[in-house]
Amino acid sequence: MHEELKNIWKNFFNWVLGNGPRPENEVIPPDPPPDLPFTQKPQDKYSRFHEATIKERYEQWLEIHGLHIFSILYSGLSILTCVVIVCLLLATVAELPPFGHERNPANNEVIRRYVEHGGHETGAQNIVAGLILDYRAFDTFGESAVLFTAAVSVLMILGASRRNKLNKSPSLKSETTSRNFLQRGPPSLDEPILRGVASLSIPAILMMGCVVVINGHLTPGGGFSGGAILSTALILASNAYGPERVHEFYNERTFIVSSSTALMIYALSKGYSFFTGANHFHSIIPKGTIGNIFSAGLILPLNICVGLIVAGTLYTFYSLFSKGDL
Amino acid sequence: MINIFAFNIPFASIFLLMITAIVTPLLPKKNRFNEKFSCCVIGLVAILSAYLLYALTNGGQSLAFNFSMGHFPAPWGNELRAGPLEAILALFFCVAMLLSLTGNFSSTAEDIAPNRRQIFCVLVNLLMASLLALTYTNDLFTAYVFIEINTIAACAIVAVKEGAGTTRAAIRYLIMSLVGSGLVMIAICLLYDLTGHLLMQNMHGAIQVLMVTKEYTMPLTVALALITVGLGIKSALYPFASWLPDAHGTSTNASSAILSGLVLKGHIFTIIKIFYRVFGLDVIHYLRMDTAIFIFGLVAMIMGSVHALRQTNIKRMIAWSSVAQVGYIFLGVGLNTVAGVAAACLHIIIHACVKPMLFTAAGGLSAVAGHKKNLHELMGTFYINRWAGLGLIAGAFSMMGIPAFAGFASKLSLTMASFDHPFIVWSLATLATSSVLNALYYVPAVIVVLTKNKNAQNKITAPEPTTLYKFSMFVFLSLNFYLGLFCMPLLRLITRGVNVLQ
Amino acid sequence: MLGKLFLNHYEAVAVILFGIGMTNLLLQRNLIKKIIGLNIMDTAVYLFLAAKGFVEGRAAPILISNGSGGWLNSSDLYVNPVPAGLVLTGIVVSVSVTAFSLALALKLYEYYGTLNIDEALMKMTEEQVELETTIEKAEEDVLAS
Amino acid sequence: MIIIEWLLLIFLIVCAIAVSISKNLLNSVIIFMNYSLVMAVIWVLLRSPDLAITEAAVGAGVTSVLFFLALRKIGQIGHEKENQNKN
Structure with missing residues (x-):
C-alpha cells in the first residue's frame, strides 16, 4: 500500500516535471498518417516520447484558450457590473417619489413661476424656450461652448493631421482621396435620381429648418433642432452635387468665421443681459407680445445664432468624417 | 458692501476667457500672436482675481456674494457665487496656468504642429473658462455643463500632440471621464428629483428638511456616492486613476502641467462645493461618506507612491505622484472638519503650483538629454540646464515635505487638522509612510540629475533655456518658497473662506 | 418594492438602460460599441429626467391661447418644463462628445488598424x-x- | 395607451441588449438608430415635443450618420470578412 502510494506520487511528480515514463492512463495520440507532408508532422517536443512540463503545458493551453478565457472573464465581469449597478439603482428608484404625481418635490414654486409668469417675463410662448434661453441662459451658453469645443477638437484631430500627411507625400494625395471617395462609388456624377430628388427636397428641408429655428419661441423646436435639420440639407447637397460644390461656398474658413461670429453675437448679447440683470440695470430689449414672431426679446436672434452654429458644426462633422477635410 | 467693479469680476473673468477662446481662431497666426494674446488675457484674469480677493477680505471682513446671471433672482435663474476661497483658487489657477504656458512656450512649439497651436490656444482658454466657471458656479447643472467642456478640452489637449501614444491615452482618458460624467449626471437628476432645485443653497435647504423628516435617506446616499465616484474618476482618486499616467505621461509638457495642476483640482473643488454647500458637514457625516472618502484618500496616498516607485519614465513617475497627492487632498476632505477642508484647499493650491513646476522642469531636463525621458538617461542634466534642475530639486523636496518647501506647509496643516479627530493615528501613520515613499522615488531622481556624467562623448550641446523659461522657473521657485515659509496667512484666509462657504 | 418599481416604470427602465449603457462603455472592447454604449447611457439619463418632469394629465409646456387674446398660464395645466430644458442641453452635450470620441477612434484606427x-x-x-x-x-x- | 407605453419601453431594453451582443457593427448602429427613434416617440408620450424633435433630428439623424461615416472610413461597411475579429 505504502509502496503503491509512493509509486503514484512518483509518477505524478514525473508527469509534472515532464520526464520519466508516461502514466498508464494517458491517451496516446494516434500516429500521423504516413502520407502527411513533413511540415505538418507533429514536432518532436510534442511526440509521445517527450512530455511537456507542466509549465509548458500551461503555456500551450494559455496560448490556445487564453484569449477565450479572457473574453469569458470580461463578459462575466461586465454582466456582473451591469447587474450590480442596475440593482443598486432599481432599489433607489423604488424609493423615489412616484411617477407623474403632482405633489412631487420637483413641482414647486420654481415651476409655478416659470409657467405662470414665464409668458410675460420672457415673452416666449414655448415655456421651454423661455427657460433655456432666458431663465437658465448660462447653461445654454455653456452648451454652445461644448459644441464649439467639440467642433474645434474634431477639426484639430481629423483635419489638420491629414493636411500634414498630404504635404509630406503629395504623390499619395490622389490615391488616398480617391480610395476614401470611391468606396461607395463617385457620389456626384451618374446619379440623376439623387440629384432630382435633392433639387426638390433641399429647398423644402431648408424651409423646414428655417421655420423650426424662427418659430423656436412659439412652437417646439428651436435653434438646435432647426440647425440639425439645416445641416441635413447641406449633407444632402454634398452627397448629390459633390462635396466640391458645397466647398465653394462652405469651407473651413467660412465655418470658423461664421460660427465664431455667431457665438460671439450670442456671447455678447447674453453678456449684456447677464450684466444688466446682476447689477439691476434696466435692459433696453423689448419683450413684445406673446405669440408674435417678433417677440420674446433676445430669444429669436439667439435661436438664429444657435441654428447657424449647429448647422455649421454638424456639417463640419459630416465633412471631416467622410473625407477628412472641410 | 462691495464695490461694483469687484462685484462683476467673477462673471467678467469667465466671459473674457470665453470670448478670447471664440475670437482666437480669427486672430492672425503669425509670430505666435494668438498664444501671446491668450497668455495676456489669462494674466489679466489673474490680476482681476487678485483684486477680487483683496476686495473680499479687505479690513478683516470676509464677504461672499451671489451674482445672478440674468434678470431673475435665485431659485429661477443661474447664479455665480464668489467668496474668499473661490477668489484664492481662481487666482492660483490663473497663475499656475499662465506659468505652465509660459514655461513650456518653446517645448509647445516643438511638440505641436503650427496649425494645431491655434486650436491649442482655443482649448486652453476654454479649459480655463470652464475651470473658473466650476469654481464660481452656484448651480449643479451649470457645473455639469462646464464639467463636460472641461472633459472635452482636457482630452483634446492630450491629443494635441500628434502621435499614436497620445491618441490612445486620450481615448482612455475620455472613456473614464465619460463614465464619470454619466454618474454625475444621474446623481444630479436624483438630487433634482428629491429636492426640486438645482441651485446649491436651495438644495441645501431642501436636504435639511429631508434630514429632519428622515425621508429618502437611501436615494440621497446613492446620489452622494455616485457624485463622489463620478467626480473621483475625473479627479483621479486611486482605484479610478488608471487613465492618469498615460494621459499625463505622454502629452506635451504644457498639457501635462495643466492637466495635473489644474484640471484635477477643478473637479476636486466641485466635490468640496457639493459636500459643503449642497449637503453640509453633518449630513455628510450622517451618510457616512466622510469615512469612505478618508479611506480612499489613505489608499490613494500609499498606492500612488507605490506605483510611482516602479516607474522609470520621469514624466510617468511625476504623474503617479499626482495620484498620491490627490490622496492627500481627499484625506483632508474626509476629515470632515473646517480645518480639514482648509488643509485640503491649501494642498490644492500648493499642488497646483508645484506639479506644473515639476513637469516643466522634467520637460526642460529631458530636452537637454535629447528628449529622452528615462531616469538613467537624465544623468548630469542639472549642469546643462540649471534652472530646470533647480525646479526638479525644489519640487521633489516639496513633495517629500522638507521644511521651507511648499509641500511641508500642506503636510503640517493636514497634521494639525487631524489632531482632534478620531482617525488621527491612521492619518499620521499614512502621512509618514507616504512621505517616506515619496522620498524613495524622488531622491534617486534628484541624485541622478546631480550626478556628473563621466561619459563625455554623450554630452549633447543643448540650446540655452529661453528667458521666458528662466523667468517662469524663477516665479515657480519663489512661489514654492513663499508657500512653504509664509503659508499661515494664506491658511487663515482659506479658513475664513471655508467658513463662509456653507 | 416591485409594486413601487411598477409605479416608477419609466425610471426603472431608464436605470436598466443606464446600467446596460455604462457596462458597454466600460467593458466593450470595440470603441464604436463603447461609443454607442455612451449614447445609450446618456439617453437613459435623459429618459429618467424627462420622466421626472411628467405629471399625469397635464399638457406640453407651450402656452395655450384662451380664445380671447390671453394665455392660459395656470401651473396646473402644464408639465414641468425644467427637465425638458436640461435634457435639451444634455442632448447637445452628448452629440458633441460622440463626435469627439468618434474622431479619436478614427485616429486610433489610423495609427493601429484596430478599434480595440x-x-x-x-x-x-x-x-x-x-x-x-x-x-x-x-x-x-x-x-x- | 399603457400597453403601447410598455411595449415601447421593453423595445428599448431589447434594443440596448441587442446592441451590446450583436457581432456586426453595422447592425449595432442600425439598432441604435431604431432605439433613438423609439426614444423620440416616448418623449412625445411624456409631453416633451421639444425633446422629441431634437432627438429625432440628432439621435436618429446626425449621430447615426456620424456612426455610418466612421464605419465606412474604417472599412467595416462593404467588407464583411473583416468584421469577424472586430466584434
Whole structure:
C-alpha cells in the first residue's frame, strides 16, 4: 500500500516535471498518417516520447484558450457590473417619489413661476424656450461652448493631421482621396435620381429648418433642432452635387468665421443681459407680445445664432468624417 | 458692501476667457500672436482675481456674494457665487496656468504642429473658462455643463500632440471621464428629483428638511456616492486613476502641467462645493461618506507612491505622484472638519503650483538629454540646464515635505487638522509612510540629475533655456518658497473662506 | 418594492438602460460599441429626467391661447418644463462628445488598424520592442565596425 | 395607451441588449438608430415635443450618420470578412 502510494506520487511528480515514463492512463495520440507532408508532422517536443512540463503545458493551453478565457472573464465581469449597478439603482428608484404625481418635490414654486409668469417675463410662448434661453441662459451658453469645443477638437484631430500627411507625400494625395471617395462609388456624377430628388427636397428641408429655428419661441423646436435639420440639407447637397460644390461656398474658413461670429453675437448679447440683470440695470430689449414672431426679446436672434452654429458644426462633422477635410 | 467693479469680476473673468477662446481662431497666426494674446488675457484674469480677493477680505471682513446671471433672482435663474476661497483658487489657477504656458512656450512649439497651436490656444482658454466657471458656479447643472467642456478640452489637449501614444491615452482618458460624467449626471437628476432645485443653497435647504423628516435617506446616499465616484474618476482618486499616467505621461509638457495642476483640482473643488454647500458637514457625516472618502484618500496616498516607485519614465513617475497627492487632498476632505477642508484647499493650491513646476522642469531636463525621458538617461542634466534642475530639486523636496518647501506647509496643516479627530493615528501613520515613499522615488531622481556624467562623448550641446523659461522657473521657485515659509496667512484666509462657504 | 418599481416604470427602465449603457462603455472592447454604449447611457439619463418632469394629465409646456387674446398660464395645466430644458442641453452635450470620441477612434484606427484599445496597447509594446532591438543592432554594428 | 407605453419601453431594453451582443457593427448602429427613434416617440408620450424633435433630428439623424461615416472610413461597411475579429 505504502509502496503503491509512493509509486503514484512518483509518477505524478514525473508527469509534472515532464520526464520519466508516461502514466498508464494517458491517451496516446494516434500516429500521423504516413502520407502527411513533413511540415505538418507533429514536432518532436510534442511526440509521445517527450512530455511537456507542466509549465509548458500551461503555456500551450494559455496560448490556445487564453484569449477565450479572457473574453469569458470580461463578459462575466461586465454582466456582473451591469447587474450590480442596475440593482443598486432599481432599489433607489423604488424609493423615489412616484411617477407623474403632482405633489412631487420637483413641482414647486420654481415651476409655478416659470409657467405662470414665464409668458410675460420672457415673452416666449414655448415655456421651454423661455427657460433655456432666458431663465437658465448660462447653461445654454455653456452648451454652445461644448459644441464649439467639440467642433474645434474634431477639426484639430481629423483635419489638420491629414493636411500634414498630404504635404509630406503629395504623390499619395490622389490615391488616398480617391480610395476614401470611391468606396461607395463617385457620389456626384451618374446619379440623376439623387440629384432630382435633392433639387426638390433641399429647398423644402431648408424651409423646414428655417421655420423650426424662427418659430423656436412659439412652437417646439428651436435653434438646435432647426440647425440639425439645416445641416441635413447641406449633407444632402454634398452627397448629390459633390462635396466640391458645397466647398465653394462652405469651407473651413467660412465655418470658423461664421460660427465664431455667431457665438460671439450670442456671447455678447447674453453678456449684456447677464450684466444688466446682476447689477439691476434696466435692459433696453423689448419683450413684445406673446405669440408674435417678433417677440420674446433676445430669444429669436439667439435661436438664429444657435441654428447657424449647429448647422455649421454638424456639417463640419459630416465633412471631416467622410473625407477628412472641410 | 462691495464695490461694483469687484462685484462683476467673477462673471467678467469667465466671459473674457470665453470670448478670447471664440475670437482666437480669427486672430492672425503669425509670430505666435494668438498664444501671446491668450497668455495676456489669462494674466489679466489673474490680476482681476487678485483684486477680487483683496476686495473680499479687505479690513478683516470676509464677504461672499451671489451674482445672478440674468434678470431673475435665485431659485429661477443661474447664479455665480464668489467668496474668499473661490477668489484664492481662481487666482492660483490663473497663475499656475499662465506659468505652465509660459514655461513650456518653446517645448509647445516643438511638440505641436503650427496649425494645431491655434486650436491649442482655443482649448486652453476654454479649459480655463470652464475651470473658473466650476469654481464660481452656484448651480449643479451649470457645473455639469462646464464639467463636460472641461472633459472635452482636457482630452483634446492630450491629443494635441500628434502621435499614436497620445491618441490612445486620450481615448482612455475620455472613456473614464465619460463614465464619470454619466454618474454625475444621474446623481444630479436624483438630487433634482428629491429636492426640486438645482441651485446649491436651495438644495441645501431642501436636504435639511429631508434630514429632519428622515425621508429618502437611501436615494440621497446613492446620489452622494455616485457624485463622489463620478467626480473621483475625473479627479483621479486611486482605484479610478488608471487613465492618469498615460494621459499625463505622454502629452506635451504644457498639457501635462495643466492637466495635473489644474484640471484635477477643478473637479476636486466641485466635490468640496457639493459636500459643503449642497449637503453640509453633518449630513455628510450622517451618510457616512466622510469615512469612505478618508479611506480612499489613505489608499490613494500609499498606492500612488507605490506605483510611482516602479516607474522609470520621469514624466510617468511625476504623474503617479499626482495620484498620491490627490490622496492627500481627499484625506483632508474626509476629515470632515473646517480645518480639514482648509488643509485640503491649501494642498490644492500648493499642488497646483508645484506639479506644473515639476513637469516643466522634467520637460526642460529631458530636452537637454535629447528628449529622452528615462531616469538613467537624465544623468548630469542639472549642469546643462540649471534652472530646470533647480525646479526638479525644489519640487521633489516639496513633495517629500522638507521644511521651507511648499509641500511641508500642506503636510503640517493636514497634521494639525487631524489632531482632534478620531482617525488621527491612521492619518499620521499614512502621512509618514507616504512621505517616506515619496522620498524613495524622488531622491534617486534628484541624485541622478546631480550626478556628473563621466561619459563625455554623450554630452549633447543643448540650446540655452529661453528667458521666458528662466523667468517662469524663477516665479515657480519663489512661489514654492513663499508657500512653504509664509503659508499661515494664506491658511487663515482659506479658513475664513471655508467658513463662509456653507 | 416591485409594486413601487411598477409605479416608477419609466425610471426603472431608464436605470436598466443606464446600467446596460455604462457596462458597454466600460467593458466593450470595440470603441464604436463603447461609443454607442455612451449614447445609450446618456439617453437613459435623459429618459429618467424627462420622466421626472411628467405629471399625469397635464399638457406640453407651450402656452395655450384662451380664445380671447390671453394665455392660459395656470401651473396646473402644464408639465414641468425644467427637465425638458436640461435634457435639451444634455442632448447637445452628448452629440458633441460622440463626435469627439468618434474622431479619436478614427485616429486610433489610423495609427493601429484596430478599434480595440487593448490590441492597440499590445501593438504599441511590440513596436517598441522592435524599435529597441533595431536600435541595439545598429549600435552593435557601429561598435563592430 | 399603457400597453403601447410598455411595449415601447421593453423595445428599448431589447434594443440596448441587442446592441451590446450583436457581432456586426453595422447592425449595432442600425439598432441604435431604431432605439433613438423609439426614444423620440416616448418623449412625445411624456409631453416633451421639444425633446422629441431634437432627438429625432440628432439621435436618429446626425449621430447615426456620424456612426455610418466612421464605419465606412474604417472599412467595416462593404467588407464583411473583416468584421469577424472586430466584434
